[in-house]
Amino acid sequence: MANSRIDDILYRRQLRDPSQGGFSSLTVGPPGSGKTSHILYEASRIIEWYPHETLFWRDSPNSAAQFNRIGKNWKIFAEGDTELKFRDLMKGGSLKIPYTNFNDFNDLIDQDTGKGLVKPKQLNVIFFKDDFRWIDLLNHLRATIGWQSVFLDEVEDVIPLNPYKRPGEKSNIRHQKNILFSNNAKAIRKGLVNLLCDTQNTSELDWRFIGKLNFICYLRGARVFSQSRIKQVAVDKLTTGKAFIDWENRIYGKAFFSSFPPKKPVFEVIKE
Numbered sequence: 001m002a003n004s005r006i007d008d009i010l011y012r013r014q015l016r017d018p019s020q021g022g023f024s025s026l027t028v029g030p031p032g033s034g035k036t037s038h039i040l041y042e043a044s045r046i047i048e049w050y051p052h053e054t055l056f057w058r059d060s061p062n063s064a065a066q067f068n069r070i071g072k073n074w075k076i077f078a079e080g081d082t083e084l085k086f087r088d089l090m091k092g093g094s095l096k097i098p099y100t101n102f103n104d105f106n107d108l109i110d111q112d113t114g115k116g117l118v119k120p121k122q123l124n125v126i127f128f129k130d131d132f133r134w135i136d137l138l139n140h141l142r143a144t145i146g147w148q149s150v151f152l153d154e155v156e157d158v159i160p161l162n163p164y165k166r167p168g169e170k171s172n173i174r175h176q177k178n179i180l181f182s183n184n185a186k187a188i189r190k191g192l193v194n195l196l197c198d199t200q201n202t203s204e205l206d207w208r209f210i211g212k213l214n215f216i217c218y219l220r221g222a223r224v225f226s227q228s229r230i231k232q233v234a235v236d237k238l239t240t241g242k243a244f245i246d247w248e249n250r251i252y253g254k255a256f257f258s259s260f261p262p263k264k265p266v267f268e269v270i271k272e
């Protein structure tokens with residue numbers, strides 16, 4: 001393929017050069033195409049290759065916990081007094097899984113030391129009462145020393161195109177947060193933060209955010225953006241475990257990722 005530059009693309013994604021900063025990437029595809037597997041795969045590589053990098057994981061609530069698919073190296077944190085319950089989806093009943101509450105982002109990871117409750121070489125799974133807090137955490141990480149990678153599964157819940165104003169709110173702070181976040185995207189990368197997200201529905205995601213991404217990873221069945229040089233027919237022909245990665249509509253190539261089947265116990269996390 002004339003435009004296949006997958007080595008350059010993977011090199012950039014693996015680069016940890018402070019002068020270049022981090023990268024941001026969105027994996028797209030219909031349900032079951034392997035989006036969560038793709039970002040879990042990227043997380044597993046980072047855990048293997050970068051023992052000093054801190055990884056944060058956002059799981060979508062009220063479905064089988066996805067982070068558990070990576071194995072045993074995860075730990076759960078919940079903001080404030082958020083209570084979590086764990087329900088066994090195979091056997092029924094509740095599970096006792098330890099988690100840690102935190103009040104301050106600096107307790108989670110201190111901006112000056114890069115250390116705190118979260119540790120490298122594991123997925124630090126964070127539950128907020130309100131998913132918009134991820135934007136605040138990303139801004140905190142921008143000014144935190146060291147490299148961090150943030151994984152947002154089903155990111156349309158975090159940066160939706162049409163955030164709605166909740167009862168009691170004076171203005172649509174969520175809409176303002178989206179704009180702030182999109183404007184800050186470059187600063188976040190310069191702050192040595194990588195962002196790896198996925199969505200099944202790009203039309204529910206804020207377009208300002210999509211416009212700031214470095215990479216779009218198309219999985220089988222994904223709709224290719226009109227600006228891309230990748231042909232829709234090529235994406236339609238993809239098989240499971242393969243992705244076309246588009247680097248800023250300039251170069252693209254085909255990458256592979258492995259499967260992360262569910263691990264027992266299969267459970268859901270319920271936020272109280």
Ligand SMILES: Nc1ncnc2c1ncn2[C@@H]1O[C@H](COP(=O)(O)OP(=O)(O)O)[C@@H](O)[C@H]1O
Pocket residue numbers: 029030031032033034035036037038240241242257258259260261262
């Ligand atoms: N690289 C792969 N090789 C084989 N099977 C895969 C691969 N990636 C995903 N799968 C399988 O496809 C199914 C859907 O994967 P998942 O990552 O949950 O997709 P999505 O997040 O897009 O819904 C799972 O059963 C998973 O094991």
Ligand SMILES: [Mg+2]
Pocket residue numbers: 035036037153
């Ligand atoms: Mg998924």
